[in-house]
Amino acid sequence: MGGAGGSKIVVTTRKNSVASIMGNFPTHELKGLSHDDCLSLFVKCAFTDGQIKHYPNLVKLGDEIVKRCGGVPLAVRALGGFLFRKVDEHVWVSVRDNEIWKSKEDRILPVLKFSYDELPSYLKQCFAFCSLFPKDFEFNNRELIQFWLAHGLIQPSSQNQDLEDIGNEYITELCSISFFQDVQDCKFCVYFKMHDLVHDLAKSVAQFEQHTLDAIEKINSNEVQHVLLSGDDPEEVLTLLQKITKLRTILFRNGGATSLSFVTTCASKFKYMRYLDLSDSSFEVLPSSIGNMKHLRYLSLLRNKRIKKLPASICKLYHLQTLILAECSELEELPRDMGNLINLMFLSITTKQRALSGTENGLECLISLRSLLIYACNNLEFIFEGMQNLTALRTLVIVGCPSLVSLPTSVKHLPALENLVFGDCERLNLMDGDGDSEDDIQGSSSRLCTFIIGALPQLEALPQWLVQGPTTSNLHCLGINGCHNFKGLPESLENLTSLQELRIGDCPQLSTLTEGMHRLTTLKVLSIDDCPELSKRCMPKIGEDWHRIAHVPEINIDGESIKWTTNN
Template sequence: MTLKTCKAKNHFDLKTWTCVSDDFDVIRLTKTILTSIVTHQNVDNLNLNKLQEELNKQLSGKKFLLVLDDVWNRNYDDWVDFSRPLGASARGSKIIVSTRNHEVAKIMGTLPAYQLKKLSYNDCLAIFAQHSLGTRDFSSHMSLEEIGRKIVTKCDGLPLAAQTLGGLLRGEHDRREWERVLISKIWELPEERCRIIPALAVSYYYLPPTLKQCFAYCSLLPKDYEFEEEEIILLWCASGFLDHKEGQNPSEDLGRDFFKELCSRSFFQQSATDASRFVMHDLINDLARWAAGETYFTLEYTSEVNKQQRFSRNLRHLSYICGEYDGVERFEKLYDIQHLRTFLPLMLLNSRHGYLAHSILPKLFKLQSLRVFSLRGYCISELPDSVGDLRYLRHLNLSGTEIRTLPESVNKLYNLHTLLLVGCRRLKKLCADMGNLIKLHHLNNSNTDLLKEMPVGIGKLTCLQTLCNFVVGKDSGSGLPELKLLIHLRGTLKISKLENVKDVDCGMCTALPSVGQLPSLKHLTVRGMSRVKRLGSEFYGNDSPIPFPCLETLRFEDMQEWEDWIPHGSSQGVERFPKLRELHILRCSKLRGTFPECLPALQMLVIYRCEEFSVSVTSLPALCNLQINGCEELSVSLTSLPALCNLQIAVETSFMVTYI
């Protein structure tokens, strides 16, 4: 960090950055700025007047720095409306606006605009070398320097071009591959055929065909739209880009490989504001639209209700930004596109929920070639039964809607792969029987607190990988035994309404279930099982060759009668808990058994109030944090612990440490 950067940070009381892009929505921008200043405040239901009053209050007398990135709006009145509360700030506050439009600079600026120049040749060369070779120069690869310099010359000082082409050649040290990029005819495309930087076209040209498909699909994302990895992968799955043959890895795993590859080539980059999200640079977005052709179309945001945009007869995939009210006029030309496969409304961060005209849904459900259909974020309380006519549908997103029940006809969607119900806070009932949805991989029903029960037949959905909330049924619904067949579940599983269990399977249990057989389990907590006295082979999964292959954290709490922990009895050399990073044993007062012998990845060990526990902590090469508290008789031998950097010991009576 430079001295100038430190001075800038210390100079302002408040600092905030927001991406504006095409949609200069005064309410959305005010919400974004306000929530970045006051993170705990809910501003979703405030009107513009209340929002500006609150922002005025927060800025009053404070010196702030506000960055408005990528502004396109040339409406001076919008700028006046937006800037009203900013005048309450202290003298010396600054607003920085970035734009690619000279008219915007004239309208918003009080100082002359600063024109960003292209990078110097040497800086551009350093960026290219960093992304292609992992170093800032060619000292370790002198044979590639000459041709590398020629490629950088064609980048014309544009950092994104240097970064993208560097990513294309990442780890590739064969001179012939570099020459192939240099002499590619894509560089020579006339501007009327390719309105993007030729360097980016080259990077697309050398993608494998399957990756080209996946990247072109991303043309549906609006500029500056922040997306999650899983969101894109599920759309690729639904569109058939990741279909796998018998015996191969699941399509989702293939999708993660594709996503990682596109990231490594700089087509996607991590969001600056949220590490869990990604964005595409505007020029990369242009590249995707160029690659997609007329089979993809993004319906641009417009405040003009009657403005029409033409749809090609070859259109297969459509996206648009949700409006506050989307009426018949917006989709009037769409109903003739019988081969449409994707209907994808998208919401920008901090945008409000929208309304969809009632007459639109029945017409959309006549588009029977749909694979992807989303109504995310619309204030819709019910779906017509005709949703069951979408026999090819693989992806249905109803997240954030106000639906109360799923129509029974959803059970006819035999090809459904993904059903998203995130945040459907009024949802009380799924279909009475979901047993026909045998291809369903993902049922994301997180934050559906009013859901009464899981329907009958949920155990038949043996392909399920995602089931966020299993609500135990009382009479007609599914009970806990249905879970035993869902062996592919991964991620987070919440089990609610346990009061509906007839024979209650925890306070009376004398043994733990065979959770070691769950191949994707990452986090396990065992708490309050007061009748369990020993952990043995049943816990590991009896004959399981590698128990707990993915487990990362393991916690035992309040196991009052637990006495013995018997090691896994498989053959010598088999790793137990190969990925376990954290082990916590808390308030297990009678435990005195054997400690697992081989924990190669363990970094943290916490033992608290295990008064009789005697353990030899040895051969833990990765252990760096050891905490022991409230143990009356505990003997610990610190042997071969090269990574240990934090040792905390608080004992009440006797304690012995042996250093070897």
């Protein structure tokens, strides 16, 4: 409808019949990769560096396997990932001689099905559940792990294994055989997608009853467990859902204005619900009947701009693992007994409260909490002092809280803390209550890997506990951005013996690096943006600070990559 005169339409398809029907011009058939390109791709997927020369027989078998792939890169990558780290020749021979190659018409689906069949049972379940999301859906590791957890798909093999770590291992395994692709690692989240053929495979192997928006009118089975709906007209499907009693999951494809009556029906009817995503809903009060959903593991009210109150009964959801309240800008306060949610692992909050917790059974009692996001709390001035009780907390993010003046001293003593982010908190002074005593510094977290601060105009220097004491041994990433009064990096920065990334942006008063920068031998990435004086001093050859950073492999200054070798 929006095409101007002279526009062209390109139709892509895997079927010649579709191409012949749609085309006004001769079909252009894309050929497969050349054998050499396929073999190069296969070797990258199947072998580690330096492994090829030790296993010449495997390389020869790989060459024969590649010939059978017909130049299809997805098949090459899937099999290469499957054979990665497998050095038993019998395994490679079984792939080469497998019956999947008997299909002359399609080389992709049989290969993908073979890769699926070889997965361990726990991964098969996790993969199949991905079919509940629409094609071209952009997954991220945190949300997918929460989804898997809600359905009991992640099980530790020993007591000491963390469920989130296991979930990330599952994702890595599925990426290695190309069941996930277009992977982007953005520090706290890894984003990825499923190829549409892989999605078709997931749907075909799913061993549970599910329906999508397109088939919702055909639901006639009480065995349906998972539904994917449009957020535009949930009321129209409510009567159809009434006859289903075993519903476990409701997903909304486009978000939508979910009404109070819809939520009330869900809460009273679907006793076995585990995953309820009510993002972009528009009711003012969550019904108290939500407390009846005893099996609920995941509840999201993300971006509900009208909700003002949560019922006390929400604290009876003892099995709840994920609660998303971010961008609920009218939410007046959290329920008093949040501490009853003893299995809660992921919590995000937007509230109008002036102080968080302060009750005997509040947030400080969430002993299972792994991730806490406090976002856009405009009135928030104080955070509970008992934060040191959150012994499982690994990620703490506080962003968009302009009234927040200081943090409880217990923040730096969280024993499991790995990721710490502060941003857009104009009154926050990280130096308040920093403590100069040796005991205070030595008591800081030793597991902190990532520390990012942004848009903190009060910040003039880094806290002492960050660059001294146990914290220094494990910090990998340090980011400072939009701190207009930040004046200098401390000399003790050289204590960060594991630092791999240092990113500095929009800190105009920062004019020089520390003398000991050359001692940061583990530093791999240095990025400097919008720091005029500092950028000049770090220019290759002519900059006064260049000798301090010349050893860093990747240097980016104001968006330009600095290419430099000692031979230059």
